[in-house]
Amino acid sequence: MDLPSWIYYSTLIVSALGQPSKPSISANPSIVPEGQTVTLSCISSDGNPVLHAWRRNGEEVTAGTPTNTSKTLVITNVSRADANSSFTCTSTDQNNQTSEKSAEYNIFVAYGPDSRVSFYPQNDYYVLNENTKLDDIACIATCNPSCTFEWKNSAQAGVTEKSVLSIGVVDRRGAGNFTCTATNPVTKVRSSSSHITIHVRYGPDKALLNASKELAVTEGQRVSITCSVDCWSTCPVKWSSSTTSNLENNKGDLVIENVNRTMSGLYTCSAYNNATGRTVQNSTQIFVHYPPAVTMTLTPANPIEGQPLDVVCNASGIPAKYVFTMTHTLGGVNIPNSHIRNDKTPTSAPEKRIHIPRAVLQDMGTYMCYVHNRISDQKGNLHKSAALEVRVSVKPSLLSETRSFVTSTGKNVTIKLPIYSLPSVNAAWFETPRGLNLSHPTANYFIEILHEPVVATFYGTIVDMSASVLTLIIYSVQEEDYGDYKVWLRNAVNVTQYTITLTKETSASSLSLAAVLGGCLGGLVVLVVICVVVKCMCCKRREPEPEPDDNEPQRDQTIEPRHIQIVGSLDPNDDLAQTREKRPVHSRDTVYPENPWWFRSSLLGIHPMRNNLHTNNLRASHRSSDMGRERYKNPN
Structure with a gap:
């Protein structure tokens, strides 16, 4: 049903003469970085009110602040405390009608993070044994709005973008420094990086040598062997030998300045981690090569003509592969004794024997034995030798033909x-x-x-x-x-x-x-x-018999018997x-x-x-x- 027109105009007049409408508050900027200035505006839909009133946390804004009757309220050097304040405003028109107060308005103050982040638990140094669990570590920063976080490892590789570092069971690869950085997504302010250190005690798993399992060296040389182990924190290395009881340097590198033949043997490197209780070992067998020592023997010691005779040359060296050369001389002249047979082929037999089934006068003289095993002495001499004088007891022999x-x-x-x-x-x-x-x-x-x-x-x-x-x-x-x-x-x-x-x-x-x-x-x-x-x-003609001397005995005269001179x-x-x-x-x-x-x-x-x-x-x-x-x- 249509109302009379007078009723419509009466209502309009009453409304115009009533209480102003409820205002609203806006801020510029809407998000205020800490320390900056913000302007609050009280906006009314009734046109331009004559007066405005501002309240902060229910209390009227007093003098000394920007005019409390203006449409705008300017706040300088905004702090994070301002974010906790509630602002309201009212408007009064020219008829002195005051509106309802506006809805409360809170300034959005953007702040944080502080210069450094903190951690929870409040510990930045961890030492754990391998294969044990590490509790989660939280990176904490005070921010508005909430900061974003980034964790990086020692290699500056990203680990996680969450505030919590969750590693779980640690191994040696998880050890190192971990850095946390907080960033305000609005202001883009970044905190200084803070880090925690995680040490993982592990090993040793094995000992490594820079030498083979069998090492051949020549007498007089220098020997240097490095024993390496991978462990944390420390694994003391100790050397021991099956033949040398007192090594001058039994830690770290094994160094023998002048190795000799008595030092051949098994050399063992041992490493122990007190934290993990683990011990590892590795060994190398050192063979000291040296030229042979040569000796000669005669069997029997006093040979007799017609009996068997053996001239034996003995060699003792490393490696035990010998080349024997034997000779027979008399007065410096080489005798081509048919019983001597030399062979240039190396042999593992430690002796060379000249066997003479029936010794004769021709077998007497000097027998020389030359031996080498391809190892020279410290003077560079390859052959080692020994000499043996052989004298054969023989019956008297007429040497002339x-x-x-x-x-x-x-x-x-x-x-x-x-x-x-x-x-x-x-x-x-x-x-x-x-x-x-x-x-x-x-x-x-x-x-x-x-x-x-x-x-x-x-x-x-x-x-x-x-x-x-x-x-x-x-x-x-x-x-x-x-x-x-x-x-x-x-x-x-x-x-x-x-x-x-x-x-x-x-x-x-x-x-x-x-x-x-x-x-x-x-x-x-x-x-x-x-x-x-x-x-x-x-x-x-037959020569006449010479006249005998008075002192010379006659042919038939016999001199006093005596033995052969x-x-x-x-x-x-x-x-x-x-x-x-x-x-x-x-x-x-x-x-x-x-x-x-x-x-x-x-x-x-x-x-x-x-x-x-x-x-x-x-x-x-x-x-x-x-x-x-x-x-x-x-x-x-």
Whole structure:
């Protein structure tokens, strides 16, 4: 139903003349950073009220503040305390009608975070054993609106964007510094970073060595081995050895400045963590390589001729792979002993043996053994050596191949027989072709044994050696003196018997001599020499017996019996330079000069002659043989 128009206008007038409408409050800015200024406005829908009234927490805003009757209220240096205040306003119109108070208005003050955040629990240092639980840690900051948070680890990698750091069960990877930063999302203000430290006690799991399980070093070198363990906080490292009880440095690195062969053994590194109660070990076996020590032995110690003989070379070194080289020398001359067989192939056998089934005189001398295992000593020498002198006890042996001698009737003849005997000859005698036993000088025979250097043949090689010479001188040779002479020699080992022959010089032998001289002097000289020799043979007469001296015994006269003269020592190893007393020889006697070159020529198979020309040829022949001797050289 439509109302009359007068009723409508009456209502409008009443409303216009009534109480103003309820105002509202607005702020500029709506969010106020702490310390800034904010303006509050009291807004009424009734147009422009004449007066406004402001209240704070129910109390009228007093003088000294911005005009409390203005439409706006300006608050400077806003603090977070202002955020807790409630502001209201009323408006009064020109009819002095006052509105209801506005709804309470709270200023939105943006503040925080403070310069540093705090933690809960209030602890920034944690030490835990691995595989134990770490309680949650809260990062706290006072902010409006609420701050955002960020946790980072030591590597500055983000862990979480929550305020709470929740790690749970820790392991060694979770140890480190953790930093928390708070940020006001409105003001973008960031707190200074604050951190906590988490230490995780762990290990050791294993010990690591910078060396292999087996380490080979050479004697005299420096050894350095590092033992590394991964653990926290500390794991003391200690070294021990199966052979060395007192290591100078038994912690950390193992250092041996000058290792020697006694230090070979097992070296063990041990590490212990007192916090976790764990112990680990690791070992390396050190082998100290060193050149071999070389020794030589003789079995039996006093070898006898005809019995087995073993010369043994022993080596002891590391590695136990040896190359043996053995030699046999006499007087510096290498003897090609057929019992020695050298092989350049390394062997693990610690000895090299020369086995001689039946020892003979030729087996005496110096035996050298050279050994290497490819390890040089500290002076750079590869080969190590030892020497052994071998002396074989042998029956007396005649060293000369010559058994036949030639002379002329009425002449004196000297027969020299080089012999070797160990031990020395203790008896020697001759039996003449007439059956006469000679064991001492007589008027017709002179016998002696002298110690002199001689030449012998050992395994086909000519060598000088110390021996003895048995000399028989026959004065004024007669027909009955020609024939075979038996020679007996005796020592403590055995008795030996040899036969030598003295023959009469014939025309054939003279022609032979002339032929030799002719070959040396040439065609024409040969003919002349032959004629001279033949003429001499045809005219040759027996020389008259010389008149005897008053002091010289006659042929049938017998000198006082005595034993063979053994002048000086007969031991071949004694000093040769010994004085000797010889029987005086009459001036008419023809005696071969005692010349060692003569003995050597006999050993070469050349018959001894009295002619000086033959003596010179023999000397030249021996010098040529000397030049061909092979001397020993050290093996490479």
